[in-house]
Amino acid sequence: MTKMKVEVLDRRQFVIAAGASATALIAGFTGAANATPEKAMEYMTKLTNGGVAKAMDGKIKVDLPEIAENGNTVPVKVSVESDMSADDYVKTVHLISEGNPAPEMASFHFTPASGRANAAARMRLAKTQNVVGIAEMSDGKIYMSKTQVKVTIGGCGG
Amino acid sequence: MAKARVKAPKKAKAGDIVTIKTLITHKMESGRRKNKKTGELIPRHIIDKFTAKFNGTEFFSADWHGAVSANPYMSFSYKAEKSGEFEFIWHDEKGEETVKKSKITVA
Numbered sequence: 001m002t003k004m005k006v007e008v009l010d011r012r013q014f015v016i017a018a019g020a021s022a023t024a025l026i027a028g029f030t031g032a033a034n035a036t037p038e039k040a041m042e043y044m045t046k047l048t049n050g051g052v053a054k055a056m057d058g059k060i061k062v063d064l065p066e067i068a069e070n071g072n073t074v075p076v077k078v079s080v081e082s083d084m085s086a087d088d089y090v091k092t093v094h095l096i097s098e099g100n101p102a103p104e105m106a107s108f109h110f111t112p113a114s115g116r117a118n119a120a121a122r123m124r125l126a127k128t129q130n131v132v133g134i135a136e137m138s139d140g141k142i143y144m145s146k147t148q149v150k151v152t153i154g155g156c157g158g
Numbered sequence: 159m160a161k162a163r164v165k166a167p168k169k170a171k172a173g174d175i176v177t178i179k180t181l182i183t184h185k186m187e188s189g190r191r192k193n194k195k196t197g198e199l200i201p202r203h204i205i206d207k208f209t210a211k212f213n214g215t216e217f218f219s220a221d222w223h224g225a226v227s228a229n230p231y232m233s234f235s236y237k238a239e240k241s242g243e244f245e246f247i248w249h250d251e252k253g254e255e256t257v258k259k260s261k262i263t264v265a
Contacts, residue, residue, distance in 0.1 A: 120231070
């Protein structure tokens, strides 16, 4: 009998706990609706047709300032080691945010005529976060790197 | 609509890898900013595609999203093999295009 009581209590506690976590989840979505590392991963999986799961380290370098004082315009430089020859080149580099309102930032498409897989641009960063760079090579290999940026003043609307 | 500026070399040696820098004036309205007086969201309006061509063949392009800063800057490289003309195209979500051209002589 006593055992039964304990079980009921457990179940009730479970329901309360489940309810609380569901509320937290909803609050997370309706609130700032920020990209999270999980959402960034989801987006990267879609971008690469699941290839991101086999992504390797190295080759790609994403240069960002260690501390970005103005999140409205943060210089970003990407470079990927490659010969950029007709049968071995970098096809695309994606930049993905783990802390902006949306994970997608920009994609750069290269060809052997690019000579080098280098590109520079300026991005908005809402807060301190990791920026993920993904390089898709012509042979289907995928390389990935993560760079942390500290953002003093966020730059995404508000 | 938008004013574009391109810095591309006019001369190069065959096989040189040259750097091209581009800049365009555009608000890149992300659709997340609010009008401070009315509190309404300002509708999104960005350039979503940049394309660089040489003698009509695309050699570099970029997809831009809301995270690209206002007045987007883009730099990239090109392996010069022969003389010809670069063409840079900025395509905006409303279908407007800004085109800029630049010639290069390869010795």
